[in-house]
Amino acid sequence: EDQVTQSPEALRLQEGESSSLNCSYTVSGLRGLFWYRQDPGKGPEFLFTLYSAGEEKEKERLKATLTKKESFLHITAPKPEDSATYLCAVQADLDSGAGSYQLTFGKGTKLSVIP
Amino acid sequence: EPEVTQTPSHQVTQMGQEVILRCVPISNHLYFYWYRQILGQKVEFLVSFYNNEISEKSEIFDDQFSVERPDGSNFTLKIRSTKLEDSAMYFCASSDGRGEVKEKLFFGSGTQLSVL
Numbered sequence: 001e002d003q004v005t006q007s008p009e010a011l012r013l014q015e016g017e018s019s020s021l022n023c024s025y026t027v028s029g030l031r032g033l034f035w036y037r038q039d040p041g042k043g044p045e046f047l048f049t050l051y052s053a054g055e056e057k058e059k060e061r062l063k064a065t066l067t068k069k070e071s072f073l074h075i076t077a078p079k080p081e082d083s084a085t086y087l088c089a090v091q092a093d094l095d096s097g098a099g100s101y102q103l104t105f106g107k108g109t110k111l112s113v114i115p
Numbered sequence: 116e117p118e119v120t121q122t123p124s125h126q127v128t129q130m131g132q133e134v135i136l137r138c139v140p141i142s143n144h145l146y147f148y149w150y151r152q153i154l155g156q157k158v159e160f161l162v163s164f165y166n167n168e169i170s171e172k173s174e175i176f177d178d179q180f181s182v183e184r185p186d187g188s189n190f191t192l193k194i195r196s197t198k199l200e201d202s203a204m205y206f207c208a209s210s211d212g213r214g215e216v217k218e219k220l221f222f223g224s225g226t227q228l229s230v231l
Contacts, residue, residue, distance in 0.1 A: 032218055043119070043206045043222030044158065087158065091218055101146070101163035101171040103220070107156070 002027045002092050004106035012112045016077045021086055021109045024070040029093030033071050034103060035064050036087040044087055047073075078113045085110045117141045119223035121207050127229045128197055136192045136226045138207030147190045148208040148220065149182065151175070158206070164190065165212070197230045204228075 003026045013019055025033065032051050036044035048057040050066040057064045061082065063074040073086055089103040120139040128134050140147050149161040162172040164182055181193045190209075194201055204227050208220040 034218070042224050043208070044220075046219050046221070049218065089158075101148070101165075102160035102173065103150075103158075103218070104160070105158040 002090060002104040004088055004090055004104055006086075006088050006106035006109050008109060009107070010110045010112070012114060013075075013078055015079060015113055015115050018074070018076045018078070020075070021073040021111070022070060023073070023088030023106055025088070025090050027090050027092045027104075031091040031093050033066055034089040034091070035062075035071070035073055036089065038085045038087055038108065047086075075111070078111075080113045080115050083111055083113045117221075119207055119209055119221050121205075121223035121226050123226060124224065125227045125229070127231065130199055130230055131196050134194050134197055134228065136194075136205050136207075136228070138190045138192075138223060139188055140190055140207065140209030141211075141221055142188070143211060144209035144221070145212045146170075146210045147182075147184070148210075149192045150206045150208060150222075151203040152206065152225075153203045161192070194228075197228075199230050202228055202230045 005024045007022045032049050034049050035047040037047055038044045048064040050064055053066055053068045055066050061076050065072045085108040087105055087108045089105040091103055119141060122137045126134055147164040150158050151161055152158045160173050162176045162182055163170045179195045183191050204225040206225045207223045210220050
């Protein structure tokens with residue numbers, strides 16, 4: 001069974017205080033690892049997809065990295081508007097070799113950035 | 116920017132009643148999904164839909180659930196006889212299935228279903 005564990009559950013940072021969120025995963029064959037941002041009362045908003053170990057993606061103050069067992073979302077000099085829940089999800093290969101359609105999500109890390 | 120639209124935003128129903136949750140995916144997208152999130156829990160996959168048929172479904176998506184794309188623009192989730200444990204936020208999502216990031220899902224803002 002595919003599993004995704006995110007840590008910490010919650011993180012409070014001062015504005016400008018850089019940190020990292022962790023996503024560890026267990027999947028039979030990784031097709032892709034996804035990071036989403038979720039604001040209260042809203043649906044998840046796509047941030048990044050990573051496909052292979054060693055891959056990195058950047059967007060503004062966010063940088064996502066991937067190893068064979070985990071992914072990190074690095075937040076550099078965060079601002080209050082970065083406050084949200086950050087979700088990690090994996091997409092697995094099916095036994096047939098085709099990609100599964102479903103994403104398996106972690107519970108998320110709730111980030112609060114204090115001015 | 117195009118977006119996925121869901122109606123209603125809140126739905127309250129009595130246990131045993133049928134509900135239909137409605138979604139308008141992004142117009143040129145080919146793949147459609149329903150996910151749900153019980154309060155404080157993970158976002159969970161329910162079903163994916165492509166080419167007018169279900170392509171994959173989870174164990175949650177039992178005989179009480181059905182999906183339909185009745186008119187080429189709407190995508191609906193029907194729960195035939197609601198249970199208390201069906202109370203959750205239901206998210207519709209769509210993707211275009213093309214290009215470098217085939218699995219980039221666009222989510223709607225959700226329908227909060229409360230079963231009393």
